[in-house]
Amino acid sequence: MQNDALEIDTLPGDIAGATATSQNIVLRKTPDGAAWTVDVQITAPIAAAGQKVGLILYSATSPSAKEYIFTGRIGRASSVLRRATQYQRKSMQRSLAPDWNELSAAGLPTTWWQRIVFDGRTYTCFDSLDGVTWAIVGRPVPVADSTYSHLGVYAATSATEVITATFHSMTLTTSPLAPAVRQPRPWVTTAGLALPETTTVGSKLLGILRGNTKYNVGEWWSTNWAGQDAQPYRTFTGVNEHSIRPAACAAFGITSLLFTGYWDASIGMSEALGRVKALRLAASLAYRHAANEPDGWGFQLQSGMWAALAGQAAWLQWHHLAEQDRQNVIRMVVAEADQPIMTEPQFWKDAAGVEVYPGDTKAEEMAWISMIWQLAVAMLPDHPHAPVWAQRVIEFHAAAWAKPADLKSTGVLHGQPVPGYLSGSNVSADGTLENHGRIHPDYMAAATLTLQSGILSALSDRPTPAAAVRNIGSVWAALSKVVFASGPYDAPGGTIYKPGSAALYYPEGNDWSTAGLSTRVMDKAAFDVMVSSFDLDGTVTPNAAAWADLHLGAVVALQARDSTGQVYQSVGEDKYLNPEQWISMNAAWAWLAQYVTGNQLYSVSNTSPLSYL
Known part of the structure; x- marks a missing residue:
């Protein structure tokens, strides 16, 4: 902890599929019986392919039976970033279409904001460059697909270069659950389906x-x-x-x-x-x-x-x-x-x-x-x-x-x-x-x-x-x-x-x-x-x-x-x-x-x- 902020390094590791080698994933339990919103300001100079920093929802009874939603940024080759939401259920990782935008890292601020909102029926991910104007990243995930027991922050890399990610001013607000609109299931593209x-x-x-x-x-x-x-x-x-x-x-x-x-x-x-x-x-x-x-x-x-x-x-x-x-x-x-x-x-x-x-x-x-x-x-x-x-x-x-x-x-x-x-x-x-x-x-x-x-x-x-x-x-x-x-x-x-x-x-x-x-x-x-x-x-x-x-x-x-x-x-x-x-x-x-x-x-x-x- 430094100046009321959490600093963690993007150490090598991953959680995709049945893999469970990530070293820096910090979690707390999700609120019970309530709607909630989690916001965090992030600073991370992502510059290499494989660097991944953001918020995460997570449940696991074993490494091969984990489920998660990650929303944040992922480094790509040639100084390109992905603004992404990834989703895993039953050991199958998917991207939520429209899954990501590719952005040039050149001149892009290294500080941004992430948000996840749970309304009792769906989890929806957002990001922002100023903490005021928010944009949805990916599609909402219905509770019918998974109920996540923990939320937190995540930093990992498959690259040799390690960077430090700083998570500032993380807030978690709750509100009572009320009868809500059941939102339509998103189209989660899976290999083998007849599109x-x-x-x-x-x-x-x-x-x-x-x-x-x-x-x-x-x-x-x-x-x-x-x-x-x-x-x-x-x-x-x-x-x-x-x-x-x-x-x-x-x-x-x-x-x-x-x-x-x-x-x-x-x-x-x-x-x-x-x-x-x-x-x-x-x-x-x-x-x-x-x-x-x-x-x-x-x-x-x-x-x-x-x-x-x-x-x-x-x-x-x-x-x-x-x-x-x-x-x-x-x-x-x-x-x-x-x-x-x-x-x-x-x-x-x-x-x-x-x-x-x-x-x-x-x-x-x-x-x-x-x-x-x-x-x-x-x-x-x-x-x-x-x-x-x-x-x-x-x-x-x-x-x-x-x-x-x-x-x-x-x-x-x-x-x-x-x-x-x-x-x-x-x-x-x-x-x-x-x-x-x-x-x-x-x-x-x-x-x-x-x-x-x-x-x-x-x-x-x-x-x-x-x-x-x-x-x-x-x-x-x-x-x-x-x-x-x-x-x-x-x-x-x-x-x-x-x-x-x-x-x-x-x-x-x-x-x-x-x-x-x-x-x-x-x-x-x-x-x-x-x-x-x-x-x-x-x-x-x-x-x-x-x-x-x-x-x-x-x-x-x-x-x-x-x-x-x-x-x-x-x-x-x-x-x-x-x-x-x-x-x-x-x-x-x-x-x-x-x-x-x-x-x-x-x-x-x-x-x-x-x-x-």
Whole structure:
């Protein structure tokens, strides 16, 4: 100790893997039953490869069973420093993407600050050059991955040159633990996992999402938000669907790239500026919601879906949001979850098979109504209303894609006989359904709204409810297997998915795009990807991955017509008023489905609804 500072040398040694040769690691127990923040000012003239100085969280029952988080600086060759956060669990060392920045040691101050924050659910690492302005280093580590028994300082080297590291003014502050937002699991890349971009489907999907993001942060942003960049919150043109939903979809699409670490130069904007725009959209949507602003948007037919998309965009970048924006998001999510447009499922046909709503399945509505409860359960498992939300998720999932046979099923779903959830059906026995007075492929593909439950469950470190995937494989299979005869149906007849082609057949016409066009294909591609990712296609051939490749290829070709990243060039190609943001939503769901399955985060369970909290 010198002048109230701890000086330790970077003696040779390491703790990576099963190694336990470090000589200078100074530890104390972490506080019990409290949130805490540890700060320290560090001086260390790091100049050689292998010199490592910083803060550390540590647990070990043996050298081969230790777990730790190190955050600090690591010397590299040629006078380069790494600003790094490293993470080890079960003898496997990983870097938390975005794992580090490489900095030139020349002219870089040899004094800096490190911080680790524990909020009861995650450990988050920061550094600073002045002790005032802090930047996150790496991604937060959830408690689900490890609970660290000790914290302290660490100095080591694999080089011959030993330096002295000085740790000044170390402080540890605590605060009571409170019900907190469960943050999404970070993507911790591990050798051997099938990363999305390495597959043909994943590569096409990534290109579509990047192009769509380029359009949203570029031309679309300039058209809609010109003159508002100086304002902390965007002003929307109204409170209806076409004022709010596009912004929520765009925020979700942009954020899915940021969260997974796949931003690149093709977007035409720095990642930092892209994040600013995504944060502004998500924060503005929450701020303008009626739970936070008088006469704001919300509490209408589809607003739970918009709040779910906006809330997911905020949740996936939670550690970047200001505290006031976090509270606005929580109020928005809770308000929509507590005041849904309906609390009991509806059905297209009753138990006798009579249409209650002629030509109008309730499958899609049950799916999008449940989205806000899916998010609320994932984000706020400790909220006193979470058990109610979890039960409603199961009930609406079970109803959304129910078939007539389910009314006589002897199966048990989440502790209750399947018929106990149902008073009718929303899907025909062959997997097709009707909406807009016709057999409608677009509303069969709307099963993605239910399948996104798999993404939220995986990112909140919970299994997906079995109700979320029930019957969806057969709905998808109907797209390529049910044959419609010409005569009762439009010529030339056949299957909705045309063998060897990305073109689509609409048995009774397509009211979402001009007759003869097969341009509204991104939702089918997303459905294919999600069915493939969640292994719901069974033995159907061609399988979902093959269809995804065809349909994504069609979207790639449409997008290639314009350098802006947009897919559509005329209203007739997609009559929805905000088709590019519809692309955002579908592409993001497909990409995140590949992400959670590629990182082995996805599983399914048929347990009690309360087990998902």
